[in-house]
Amino acid sequence: MKNINFKIGVSIIGFFASAALLAPLIAPFDPYSQELLYGLAGSDGSHLMGRDLLGRDILSRIVYGSRVSLFVGVITITVSAVIGVLIGGIAGSAGGRTDELIMRIIDILLAFPGILLAISIMAILGPGLSNVIFALCLTGWIGFARITRGQILSLREREYVVAANASGASTGRLIFKHYLPNSIAPLIIEFAFGMAAVIVAEAGLSFLGLGVQPPQPSWGAMLNEGRPFLLIAPHLTAFPGLCLMLLVLGINLAGDGLRDMLDPKTTR
Amino acid sequence: MRSWLIRRLFLLFPTLFGVITCVFLMIHLIPGDPVEIMLGETAVAADKELLRHQLGLDKPIATQYILYLGNLLKGDIGSSIHTQEPVFDEIISRWPATAELAVAALFFAILFSVPLGILSAAKKDSVVDRGSLFLSLFGIAMPNFWLGPLLIIVFSIWLGWFPVSGRGGFLSVILPAITLGTAMAAILLRLTRSSILEVADEDFIRAARARGQNEFLVYSKHALSNALLPVVTIVGLQLGALLSGAVITETIFSWPGIGRLMIESIEARDYPMVQGCMLSIATCYVVVNFLTDLLYASLDPRIRLNR
Numbered sequence: 001m002k003n004i005n006f007k008i009g010v011s012i013i014g015f016f017a018s019a020a021l022l023a024p025l026i027a028p029f030d031p032y033s034q035e036l037l038y039g040l041a042g043s044d045g046s047h048l049m050g051r052d053l054l055g056r057d058i059l060s061r062i063v064y065g066s067r068v069s070l071f072v073g074v075i076t077i078t079v080s081a082v083i084g085v086l087i088g089g090i091a092g093s094a095g096g097r098t099d100e101l102i103m104r105i106i107d108i109l110l111a112f113p114g115i116l117l118a119i120s121i122m123a124i125l126g127p128g129l130s131n132v133i134f135a136l137c138l139t140g141w142i143g144f145a146r147i148t149r150g151q152i153l154s155l156r157e158r159e160y161v162v163a164a165n166a167s168g169a170s171t172g173r174l175i176f177k178h179y180l181p182n183s184i185a186p187l188i189i190e191f192a193f194g195m196a197a198v199i200v201a202e203a204g205l206s207f208l209g210l211g212v213q214p215p216q217p218s219w220g221a222m223l224n225e226g227r228p229f230l231l232i233a234p235h236l237t238a239f240p241g242l243c244l245m246l247l248v249l250g251i252n253l254a255g256d257g258l259r260d261m262l263d264p265k266t267t268r
Numbered sequence: 269m270r271s272w273l274i275r276r277l278f279l280l281f282p283t284l285f286g287v288i289t290c291v292f293l294m295i296h297l298i299p300g301d302p303v304e305i306m307l308g309e310t311a312v313a314a315d316k317e318l319l320r321h322q323l324g325l326d327k328p329i330a331t332q333y334i335l336y337l338g339n340l341l342k343g344d345i346g347s348s349i350h351t352q353e354p355v356f357d358e359i360i361s362r363w364p365a366t367a368e369l370a371v372a373a374l375f376f377a378i379l380f381s382v383p384l385g386i387l388s389a390a391k392k393d394s395v396v397d398r399g400s401l402f403l404s405l406f407g408i409a410m411p412n413f414w415l416g417p418l419l420i421i422v423f424s425i426w427l428g429w430f431p432v433s434g435r436g437g438f439l440s441v442i443l444p445a446i447t448l449g450t451a452m453a454a455i456l457l458r459l460t461r462s463s464i465l466e467v468a469d470e471d472f473i474r475a476a477r478a479r480g481q482n483e484f485l486v487y488s489k490h491a492l493s494n495a496l497l498p499v500v501t502i503v504g505l506q507l508g509a510l511l512s513g514a515v516i517t518e519t520i521f522s523w524p525g526i527g528r529l530m531i532e533s534i535e536a537r538d539y540p541m542v543q544g545c546m547l548s549i550a551t552c553y554v555v556v557n558f559l560t561d562l563l564y565a566s567l568d569p570r571i572r573l574n575r
Binding site for chain 2: 107113116124196200210220224227230242253
């Protein structure tokens with residue numbers, strides 16, 4: 001069951017990653033090409049998922065939209081992981097006032113629930129892909145920092161760490177040689193679930209009109225564009241939402257599988 | 269318990285103070301001239317100066333901060349730049365709608381997930397168990413900005429059972445509550461199941477069975493009361509997700525709550541209103557988390573003894 005989850009998850013991610021990488025080769029039409037006469041048309045032989053208000057091919061826009069979702073997901077979570085591990089490493093190994101200060105900053109950032117802080121940052125900076133990544137990184141590092149700090153606190157008293165400390169190992173050596181290799185499993189799991197959360201958050205921001213801007217294809221923005229036409233053209237909303245759900249499902253399944261493989265204590 | 273409470277309260281204030289500072293700084297982080305962004309490039313110079321003065325942006329930043337804190341203590345968080353109405357009054361008028369939606373979503377999530385979680389644990393590895401795990405996987409993966417429109421298509425447009433949008437009466441809250449509560453229900457379902465399974469082999473469960481109690485009573489009374497602690501914690505933590513999810517759900521269903529107000533204010537570049545919304549949502553979240561901690565500590569004495 002565990003491995004099946006992981007395999008299904010990785011297959012779904014692989015499917016969307018291939019679509020994103022090979023978008024120019026597999027997208028049947030130019031995602032920006034408009035044919036106003038055919039606006040909101042349903043599926044036919046050549047346009048399998050139908051067309052949007054401006055007559056653009058929905059399948060092609062979904063294929064190109066996968067690039068946005070995966071690009072934002074990978075970049076944001078990678079940057080967040082690097083920042084979070086560094087900050088958590090500093091907090092955990094320095095202890096004392098440094099640790100206290102970092103934890104208070106984290107408390108303050110955590111006081112803004114979910115994507116509220118990202119929404120506010122986007123309201124200030126204005127929409128756009130780089131601003132989306134910045135806004136999501138602002139809170140994305142917190143999970144990694146807390147995990148790294150927690151792991152360091154629990155590892156600090158282990159004999160091999162005490163021995164390394166006594167033999168004069170530097171803080172950097174302690175972090176990279178001892179703490180990080182022993183914290184890698186929870187960090188990988190956080191990476192997987194964090195990526196799913198980031199992809200949903202990007203789509204949510206674009207849905208609210210605060211993220212990726214038209215005409216660039218993004219699943220969240222496509223859902224928003226389709227909202228006024230729910231009654232007459234539900235395909236505008238159905239397909240981008242289905243793809244988003246499948247990708248998130250795939251990442252969650254892979255994350256579940258990873259957790260089961262890396263953390264045998266987990267009960268399901 | 270009292271010293272634990274004082275310590276916990278002591279940690280609450282720096283967090284709230286940090287939140288207030290972040291919200292204050294928001295308007296100063298706007299690239300360029302915030303007044304020009306709010307009024308537009310074509311606004312006349314006199315209007316810009318008037319607004320700059322109204323917002324206090326013509327004073328040094330330290331003075332602005334002290335004035336902001338002073339006004340906050342008096343319950344004054346500024347006025348809307350469009351309606352000129354006090355932000356506080358507008359926010360207070362919108363909270364009941366958000367609270368109604370959040371409570372309804374919470375109610376839906378608990379009502380759906382806890383019985384199904386118990387059933388799933390009681391019938392482990394059965395069709396019911398696999399079906400409920402499958403449901404929870406989809407519930408977690410399904411973004412509310414897709415679920416909402418789907419529910420509208422099926423239940424409002426095709427079947428005509430519920431209104432498409434707006435707030436008015438019991439029926440109007442059902443679809444928004446399901447939209448907002450589904451992710452939470454999915455998480456609670458998995459958690460209830462695993463918490464029950466963790467205590468299922470404990471002696472007190474076997475003793476209850478040995479006394480001849482029926483399975484329903486064994487699970488609903490003995491197992492559930494001992495598995496409740498993580499469920500309560502997650503309910504508390506998920507209230508934050510409900511508040512941020514409300515921003516999107518209220519937008520989909522034109523629900524006149526604080527989230528909708530925030531998005532409307534962002535669209536209108538009414539920054540004092542956006543600041544007010546952020547401040548009120550974050551404060552509410554911090555206070556709810558504090559209350560969750562209190563409840564958690566009262567349920568499990570080990571927590572307050574360990575800290």
